[in-house]
Amino acid sequence: MNINDINLDEEKQYNKIDEEKIKYDKKTRQLYWDIAIGLNNVDNLKPSQYFKELIKENVEGNKSNYEIELAIKAYYKEKEARQQVLESELECDMVSLRIKELLEDESFVFSPVTLKLIHKYLFQDVYDFAGKFRTYNITKEEVILNNDTVNYANHMMIENALDYDFKEEKKFDYANKTLKEQLERITEFTSSIWQIHAFDKGNTRTTAVFIEKYLRSKGYLVTNEIFKEHSLYFRNALVRANYSNYAKKVYATNEYLIRFFENLLMNKQHVLHNRDLIVKELFEE
Known part of the structure; x- marks a missing residue:
């Protein structure tokens, strides 16, 4: 159809989606x-x-x-x-x-509420706290950190921290950025909301599903096989993006998470090995 032949006065009807x-x-x-x-x-x-x-x-x-x-x-x-x-x-x-x-x-709304509802939906059958923000502070020993932990958000700051991250993401103008700049921003946003660790359990799975749906809502072509084969690498890359130990000269880095997203969105072929994410400095005497 020629663009000049489009009838802008034609009213289209909403159609009910039958998921089954x-x-x-x-x-x-x-x-x-x-x-x-x-x-x-x-x-x-x-x-x-x-x-x-x-x-x-x-x-x-x-x-x-x-x-x-x-x-x-x-x-x-x-x-x-x-x-x-x-x-x-x-x-x-x-x-x-x-x-x-x-x-x-295919439905999606960009909001912290969506993150919360995704957690509720995913874990409705197994956790009584599904869809509820945690009410206590947490740590988790990480193998790649020689059993040290990422510093997660204080439970009293979860809602404010999420609101801030979502507002910052909404302000980012993707239209005037290169694909590389867009990817770096997506990496930062993903890392930030994961670091908050809003829920008692299931944060990585919830973050992954949310980001997958967010990217698709923006029209990105997502190479889904990456999540299938490298979900543990994804989590460990998030750990590396949010861990620093200045005394050991270890600094937070998005390097590994960027590799993951370059494979996901740019069809690059970085080799993703979990052993590459081990922080060797933490294992030295």
């Missing part, structure tokens, strides 16, 4: 499952054998997401009655399903 009728090809369905399982690997969580069989059914188009949900809930209800529930598998199975559902959902 949206059809994805086998490759896309399998990729979304792989991403979901990969992100759970951040916490060393593995799916149950039964869930793997359900995934095959979904990929082949024989079961919908809703049918998967009913089947896996019935499976764990029976397991619970026999006191045979493996909590790590339960978490991996349920959260993987929720991640896939959110990846298939």
